[in-house]
Amino acid sequence: MTPQSTPRDELPNPWDPMLRFLRSAGFRFALLFAVVFSAAAAGFAFVLWFATAGSLDRQTDAALRTDALGLMERWREGGPGAVADAIAERLAADVENHAIYMLLDPQGRRVAGNLDRWPASVGQGPDGPWSFAFVAREGTSVEARIYAINLDDYRLIAGRDIEEKQRLRDTLAEGIAWSAIAASLFAFLGAAVLRRALANRLRPATRTAEAIAAGDLSRRVPSSGRADEFDRLGESMNTMLDRIDRLMEGVRGVSDSIAHDLRTPIARARAKLEEALADTSEPGALRAAIEQAIADLDHITRVFGALLRIAEAEAGARRAAFATLDLAAVLADVAEFYGAVAESRGQALETDLPERLDLVGDRELLAQAVGNLIDNALKFTPPGGRVLLSARILAREGVEVSVADSGPGLPLEDRARAGERFFRADASRGTPGSGLGLSLVRAVAHLHGGDLLLDDAEPGREPPGLRASLRLGTA
Amino acid sequence: MRILLVEDDAEVARFVRRGLQEAGHTVEHAANGRDGLFLAASEQFDMLVLDRMLPGGVDGVRLVETLRAQGNRTPVLFLSALSAVDERVKGLKAGGDDYLVKPFAFAELVARVEALARRPTVDAPATRLKIADLEMDLLSRTVTRGGKRIEIQPREFRLLEHLMRHAGQVVTRTMLLEKVWDYHFDPQTNVIDVHVSRLRQKVDRGFDKPLIHTVRNAGYMIRAEP
Numbered sequence: 001m002t003p004q005s006t007p008r009d010e011l012p013n014p015w016d017p018m019l020r021f022l023r024s025a026g027f028r029f030a031l032l033f034a035v036v037f038s039a040a041a042a043g044f045a046f047v048l049w050f051a052t053a054g055s056l057d058r059q060t061d062a063a064l065r066t067d068a069l070g071l072m073e074r075w076r077e078g079g080p081g082a083v084a085d086a087i088a089e090r091l092a093a094d095v096e097n098h099a100i101y102m103l104l105d106p107q108g109r110r111v112a113g114n115l116d117r118w119p120a121s122v123g124q125g126p127d128g129p130w131s132f133a134f135v136a137r138e139g140t141s142v143e144a145r146i147y148a149i150n151l152d153d154y155r156l157i158a159g160r161d162i163e164e165k166q167r168l169r170d171t172l173a174e175g176i177a178w179s180a181i182a183a184s185l186f187a188f189l190g191a192a193v194l195r196r197a198l199a200n201r202l203r204p205a206t207r208t209a210e211a212i213a214a215g216d217l218s219r220r221v222p223s224s225g226r227a228d229e230f231d232r233l234g235e236s237m238n239t240m241l242d243r244i245d246r247l248m249e250g251v252r253g254v255s256d257s258i259a260h261d262l263r264t265p266i267a268r269a270r271a272k273l274e275e276a277l278a279d280t281s282e283p284g285a286l287r288a289a290i291e292q293a294i295a296d297l298d299h300i301t302r303v304f305g306a307l308l309r310i311a312e313a314e315a316g317a318r319r320a321a322f323a324t325l326d327l328a329a330v331l332a333d334v335a336e337f338y339g340a341v342a343e344s345r346g347q348a349l350e351t352d353l354p355e356r357l358d359l360v361g362d363r364e365l366l367a368q369a370v371g372n373l374i375d376n377a378l379k380f381t382p383p384g385g386r387v388l389l390s391a392r393i394l395a396r397e398g399v400e401v402s403v404a405d406s407g408p409g410l411p412l413e414d415r416a417r418a419g420e421r422f423f424r425a426d427a428s429r430g431t432p433g434s435g436l437g438l439s440l441v442r443a444v445a446h447l448h449g450g451d452l453l454l455d456d457a458e459p460g461r462e463p464p465g466l467r468a469s470l471r472l473g474t475a
Numbered sequence: 476m477r478i479l480l481v482e483d484d485a486e487v488a489r490f491v492r493r494g495l496q497e498a499g500h501t502v503e504h505a506a507n508g509r510d511g512l513f514l515a516a517s518e519q520f521d522m523l524v525l526d527r528m529l530p531g532g533v534d535g536v537r538l539v540e541t542l543r544a545q546g547n548r549t550p551v552l553f554l555s556a557l558s559a560v561d562e563r564v565k566g567l568k569a570g571g572d573d574y575l576v577k578p579f580a581f582a583e584l585v586a587r588v589e590a591l592a593r594r595p596t597v598d599a600p601a602t603r604l605k606i607a608d609l610e611m612d613l614l615s616r617t618v619t620r621g622g623k624r625i626e627i628q629p630r631e632f633r634l635l636e637h638l639m640r641h642a643g644q645v646v647t648r649t650m651l652l653e654k655v656w657d658y659h660f661d662p663q664t665n666v667i668d669v670h671v672s673r674l675r676q677k678v679d680r681g682f683d684k685p686l687i688h689t690v691r692n693a694g695y696m697i698r699a700e701p
Binding site for chain 2: 297298306312338343368371437
């Protein structure tokens with residue numbers, strides 16, 4: 001016995017849910033949201049920093065520069081002595097004890113100022129005269145912003161104690177750090193909410209699609225009533241599903257029809273042939289049976305052709321063959337074609353057509369549909385009766401072609417069923433026909449964005465006659 | 476006539492072949508598109524009768540397209556189980572000359588084969604057609620019989636013209652429907668018969684020798700001899 005093994009790729013991967021999560025569009029949108037939100041927070045923090053801490057720094061630097069320029073002025077006016085006096089003056093005036101000065105003579109001795117030593121790192125940095133340094137003042141070391149210049153052989157430092165500002169900066173930085181943490185939290189919270197909202201809005205569509213995949217074709221995507229992108233997606237899906245439903249119905253209809261009305265003539269032909277085979281004594285009978293069988297087969301072929309035509313129209317595949325045509329000319333041709341039949345039966349086929357009737361459609365199917373209507377009308381109109389083919393442009397968009405006869409009309413209860421495949425009203429049982437004529441007309445009407453309407457040609461008259469109106473949209 | 480039949484169904488092929496041979500033609504048969512294309516390209520035929528759907532990688536449409544691309548203008552009649560109008564258009568666009576949907580009556584096939592064979596390959600526009608004492612002037616669009624003018628409507632003129640262009644040949648009802656009215660549907664009633672009988676009234680009535688004849692189980696024919 002071979003040990004039962006599971007193929008490798010069927011093993012559940014523990015990372016799968018994680019991967020699926022990372023790959024989801026919801027996650028990507030959420031991530032995008034988080035990134036944008038964080039970027040906005042960072043920009044905000046940067047501006048805040050620049051406007052507060054940065055501004056303080058710039059103020060200090062400006063004061064130092066002014067200070068240094070003032071001292072240089074003094075130097076030019078009165079030499080080291082004047083500068084030393086100025087420094088002493090300024091130190092005396094500095095109540096907050098933030099000012100730092102130091103003037104060294106060429107020998108490195110302190111001439112004036114409040115520093116104990118010349119700070120080590122001053123004047124060598126990349127910022128030219130500017131630097132930050134820890135300086136020794138009155139025995140303690142403080143952090144200071146330093147501006148160092150050379151006045152001939154003397155060296156001068158002007159500086160500010162920035163310990164306090166540093167503390168302010170630290171407080172500010174701490175605040176920003178906290179708000180960054182808060183912002184990140186909000187970013188991720190927002191992202192999660194967004195992802196959830198997205199998933200929630202898509203769920204009806206997903207559920208519907210799943211139900212349909214499972215075989216329930218009647219399901220439709222519910223609309224949220226918000227008329228947003230998701231509703232539009234749902235509407236498109238529903239339109240698509242309706243179309244598929246109609247196609248499926250067409251296929252079902254054809255297979256029902258085949259089962260119902262093609263088997264019967266086939267069975268008949270088969271029975272006749274078998275009978276003839278069993279009774280071969282008379283060659284004439286055999287020949288007649290074969291001829292009858294061929295006629296039966298031809299009838300089956302015609303029914304089959306009609307069914308395929310209807311399916312062709314219903315599927316909408318022929319929309320590709322649509323072209324602009326003059327319906328008036330097409331109708332005139334059909335009237336002329338069937339007019340001969342009417343004449344031969346002593347009926348009158350009259351027309352009331354406009355000069356021109358431009359329409360986008362399928363000439364062949366339109367001609368066949370109107371032909372079927374006329375053929376029907378002629379069949380049910382007694383000799384001497386009249387059939388009127390008329391066409392007019394409807395008030396709203398569209399065209400109406402109607403065929404009115406002076407026949408017995410169609411009982412109300414049969415009107416709804418006329419147009420179903422193979423339906424034949426009781427009155428028509430005796431006449432030739434397959435019961436597919438109106439089905440085709442209806443399918444052609446639908447293909448052209450319209451419908452077939454049946455009503456009395458002249459209500460109140462006895463017999464009322466039938467008016468079949470083929471409404472065509474401007475599809 | 477030498478006819479190449481390309482048809483994969485053995486039974487249909489046998490039936491068509493026998494029938495065409497009985498009608499006096501020589502028939503070569505190929506069972507798939509590849510062989511059919513090879514034969515059609517390498518030998519001389521007066522007509523090709525092609526199934527549209529063929530095994531062997533080359534279907535009827537491809538076969539005709541290939542032949543036409545090589546400048547081969549042999550008339551082509553498609554036999555096809557595909558009845559949709561689009562399919563017919565596809566077949567004719569590829570270079571087919573006629574299209575017959577299966578199943579068909581054999582008379583229909585023979586009539587179409589002969590009509591195609593008789594089709595003038597060069598369009599030498601005839602201006603007059605004449606059968607016995609019936610004359611048709613295509614320019615003035617008038618018809619006379621025995622020197623007497625016959626009043627005829629435009630559509631009847633076209634119907635008569637089609638019959639006269641194929642004088643001595645059977646023209647089926649479907650062929651008339653397609654060629655004279657350009658309809659490819661089943662008119663449900665015997666409309667064509669009615670039109671022909673109306674034409675007959677005008678052309679043959681009052682003359683002792685009828686010209687328009689009914690061919691049983693097939694169609695109509697116009698010919699001088701009874």
